[in-house]
Amino acid sequence: MSPETANILVVEDEGSMREVLTMLLEGEGYDVTAASDGTEGMDFIEKDIFDLIITDIKMPGATGFEILKKSKDTSPETIVIMITAFGTMESGVEAMKLGAYDYIHKPFKIDEIRHIIRNAMDKRRLSVKYALLKQKVPAFEVENIIGKSAPMQRLLNMIPRVAQSNSNALVTGQSGTGKELVAQALHTLSPRAEKTFVAINCASIPEGLLESELFGHMKGSFTGAHLNKQGLFEVADEGSLFLDEIGLMPLNLQSKLLRAIEHGSFRRVGGTTDINCNVRVIAATNKNLKDAVKEGGFREDLFYRLNVIPLHVPLLRERKDDIPLLVDHFLRKNSAGTRQFSGSAMKVLMDYAWPGNIRELENLVAQMLILSDQDIITDSDMPEELSIRPEPEKTGAFDISDGMDLDEELANIERKYLLAALKETGGNKTEAAKLLGLKFRSLRHKLTKYDIKGLEEEGQDHAS
Numbered sequence: 281m282s283p284e285t286a287n288i289l290v291v292e293d294e295g296s297m298r299e300v301l302t303m304l305l306e307g308e309g310y311d312v313t314a315a316s317d318g319t320e321g322m323d324f325i326e327k328d329i330f331d332l333i334i335t336d337i338k339m340p341g342a343t344g345f346e347i348l349k350k351s352k353d354t355s356p357e358t359i360v361i362m363i364t365a366f367g368t369m370e371s372g373v374e375a376m377k378l379g380a381y382d383y384i385h386k387p388f389k390i391d392e393i394r395h396i397i398r399n400a401m402d403k404r405r406l407s408v409k410y411a412l413l414k415q416k417v418p419a420f421e422v423e424n425i426i427g428k429s430a431p432m433q434r435l436l437n438m439i440p441r442v443a444q445s446n447s448n449a450l451v452t453g454q455s456g457t458g459k460e461l462v463a464q465a466l467h468t469l470s471p472r473a474e475k476t477f478v479a480i481n482c483a484s485i486p487e488g489l490l491e492s493e494l495f496g497h498m499k500g501s502f503t504g505a506h507l508n509k510q511g512l513f514e515v516a517d518e519g520s521l522f523l524d525e526i527g528l529m530p531l532n533l534q535s536k537l538l539r540a541i542e543h544g545s546f547r548r549v550g551g552t553t554d555i556n557c558n559v560r561v562i563a564a565t566n567k568n569l570k571d572a573v574k575e576g577g578f579r580e581d582l583f584y585r586l587n588v589i590p591l592h593v594p595l596l597r598e599r600k601d602d603i604p605l606l607v608d609h610f611l612r613k614n615s616a617g618t619r620q621f622s623g624s625a626m627k628v629l630m631d632y633a634w635p636g637n638i639r640e641l642e643n644l645v646a647q648m649l650i651l652s653d654q655d656i657i658t659d660s661d662m663p664e665e666l667s668i669r670p671e672p673e674k675t676g677a678f679d680i681s682d683g684m685d686l687d688e689e690l691a692n693i694e695r696k697y698l699l700a701a702l703k704e705t706g707g708n709k710t711e712a713a714k715l716l717g718l719k720f721r722s723l724r725h726k727l728t729k730y731d732i733k734g735l736e737e738e739g740q741d742h743a744s
Contacts, residue, residue, distance in 0.1 A: 290314045291321035291335035318342025337364035355508045429599035443469035450586045451564040453593030456639030459564040467520040475519030483525035501550020520560045527567035538582045596634040610645040624659040695730045
């Protein structure tokens with residue numbers, strides 16, 4: 281966090297000392313809140329989350345030790361520095377045993393407290409980065425977006441230009457195509473590159489918790505809210521926030537997201553004050569949001585706010601020229617040495633439809649490296665389903681001189697895809713619906729319509 285985004289609370293009952301500390305900190309660029317006694321300090325801790333608290337020990341209303349305990353109970357990551365004129369060395373040591381970062385005796389030297397505060401803020405900054413690293417995907421490298429095909433060249437040419445813009449971006453494409461890599465590239469190549477990149481999958485968080493994850497919450501705002509918690513909008517301040525599966529965000533939360541984007545401010549769950557944020561939102565979806573808008577499942581105003589710069593990631597079967605490059609990349613990624621795929625094996629890969637896109641290809645390469653003992657992986661080593669699954673039919677010339685029943689033909693094609701999706705997902709109807717870009721109810725209706733049983737029934741437990 282930079283000084284201008286660090287939030288500091290000063291709790292000091294002596295007016296002149298409080299004013300000196302406030303002027304010093306504001307001169308350093310920090311955002312300062314000042315409390316005139318312990319009681320007011322406790323109230324501020326209830327209402328906000330602070331990066332650092334500087335508190336006197338002996339004060340009316342509540343002591344510095346009570347301030348320290350309150351801070352640790354509500355926001356454990358907040359750093360606390362104790363100041364006292366009454367203390368002895370024992371008071372400072374006791375404060376540090378209770379969790380204080382450091383203590384200073386009055387009167388203090390300006391340079392001394394400035395140095396301690398800077399060190400404390402460095403510690404806070406590192407703790408935030410460490411927390412993010414524990415949940416962060418592997419570091420992005422521009423080279424990881426690979427492609428010489430025409431669709432990929434168009435995308436790769438756009439990414440650096442779009443990255444330099446501060447506008448929101450919408451990345452579209454099916455699951456497994458690499459939308460998050462594109463989002464990371466937009467951040468890495470942007471002026472925000474030195475700031476935080478935070479990613480969240482809107483589909484993986486229960487609806488009741490997603491608001492808290494994005495915007496944070498105050499202690500006691502709902503059952504289980506035992507501490508004040510910063511949301512990802514605060515964590516990503518001055519950086520980029522990647523919202524994957526944005527099409528699955530509940531409508532009621534879409535309105536709050538829209539306000540945060542339009543006004544650059546929001547309120548935590550249970551909070552009463554607006555929090556300013558400077559975040560670039562990069563959203564991604566495998567759904568057609570225009571259709572979702574027409575169906576009432578997505579806000580039109582939010583769609584246009586996100587779709588300032590649209591980027592589409594092509595299907596792997598639309599960029600088959602890239603398959604040899606990708607295979608070589610995954611071999612190197614897995615430290616495969618001299619191992620490679622034969623020409624016949626590569627033909628199998630080129631002929632396959634890849635419903636799981638690049639993710640499926642990467643998994644297959646890793647699987648072959650484990651299952652095959654040969655330096656050269658041949659077509660005989662490949663899974664049988666790669667050879668028998670047909671590629672989706674291409675548009676071409678049809679002989680209809682004798683007439684045809686178009687409805688019956690389309691029904692046969694639809695039934696074929698339904699069966700293929702169920703086979704691909706092992707009968708899991710929920711995953712099959714995602715693969716086909718259908719709502720679950722629509723899939724269930726079509727299965728009933730075509731009297732598809734067997735695999736469909738196996739997926740019943742998954743979908744219930």
